[in-house]
């Protein structure tokens with residue numbers, strides 16, 4: 111038997127709204143059974159890319175294949191096999207939460223038990239609430255339930271935890287992990303690096319409509335040109351310490367004093383920086399109690415690649 115095609119294969123996708131190029135030659139592959147995060151700042155082209163995979167938009171250039179099918183031409187075959195959680199909406203305003211979920215379940219051949227799914231997502235208490243009166247987080251959770259109820263092979267989730275409180279975020283993450291454990295492929299967009307780091311087997315970082323880095327969270331955060339150093343000393347820093355340390359380390363470094371004995375230094379990840387920090391401590395008569403070189407975050411990766419912050 112030939113090997114199964116990737117869950118998603120995008121090659122050279124270009125999408126524009128009038129003069130505004132939203133997706134600019136984007137290529138990526140999603141392996142079956144994985145959780146893949148498409149991570150990027152607001153306006154990077156994540157939603158447009160997803161909408162093309164879901165068959166809502168036709169590629170203007172390039173090709174998109176989902177489960178080996180063309181999302182536009184083969185829409186009828188593809189729809190029962192995928193689940194979609196939209197960024198907003200997804201239900202008409204007067205419909206009650208449970209009514210909506212039961213309706214979507216009735217469209218599928220082998221739906222999940224909607225009572226169990228509602229309980230799992232914390233929707234049991236608001237089953238009779240009209241959609242427009244649900245909180246933002248409840249609307250998100252209902253959207254996720256709608257995406258999952260048909261037992262899809264592949265789910266697209268756009269910003270799954272936007273507007274949720276920390277408890278609901280954790281529940282949603284656990285649910286997505288359970289979905290993956292069932293062998294379902296998950297493609298999610300997010301601009302929260304902690305979400306991508308926690309959930310994703312593979313991350314595609316996109317910026318201005320292009321993929322600028324791809325890898326597992328560990329691959330992306332390994333090595334690199336910058337690091338965060340946390341310095342804690344045995345007695346209060348002298349007046350003007352951050353400015354003096356920055357002068358010692360050079361213009362590529364940021365220095366932030368956290369309290370009277372600790373400092374956060376963001377700069378080149380090399381032994382020269384560590385040596386300069388030690389020497390500065392000696393010159394200023396403070397003894398480092400700890401000098402910790404922290405692992406890079408995805409935020410650092412994005413900053414290295416683009417010179418800009420990922421966070422909105």
Ligand SMILES: Nc1ncnc2c1ncn2[C@@H]1O[C@H](COP(=O)(O)OP(=O)(O)OP(=O)(O)O)[C@@H](O)[C@H]1O
Nearest residue numbers: 127130132150151152153154155156157158159301
């Ligand atoms: N219907 C539209 N008409 C005109 N411009 C649009 C439309 N939809 C998106 N855009 C623009 O295309 C670019 C990409 O938007 P898109 O929503 O795909 O990005 P995103 O990465 O999903 O952003 P966000 O995280 O804010 O949802 C943005 O500059 C956006 O303003």
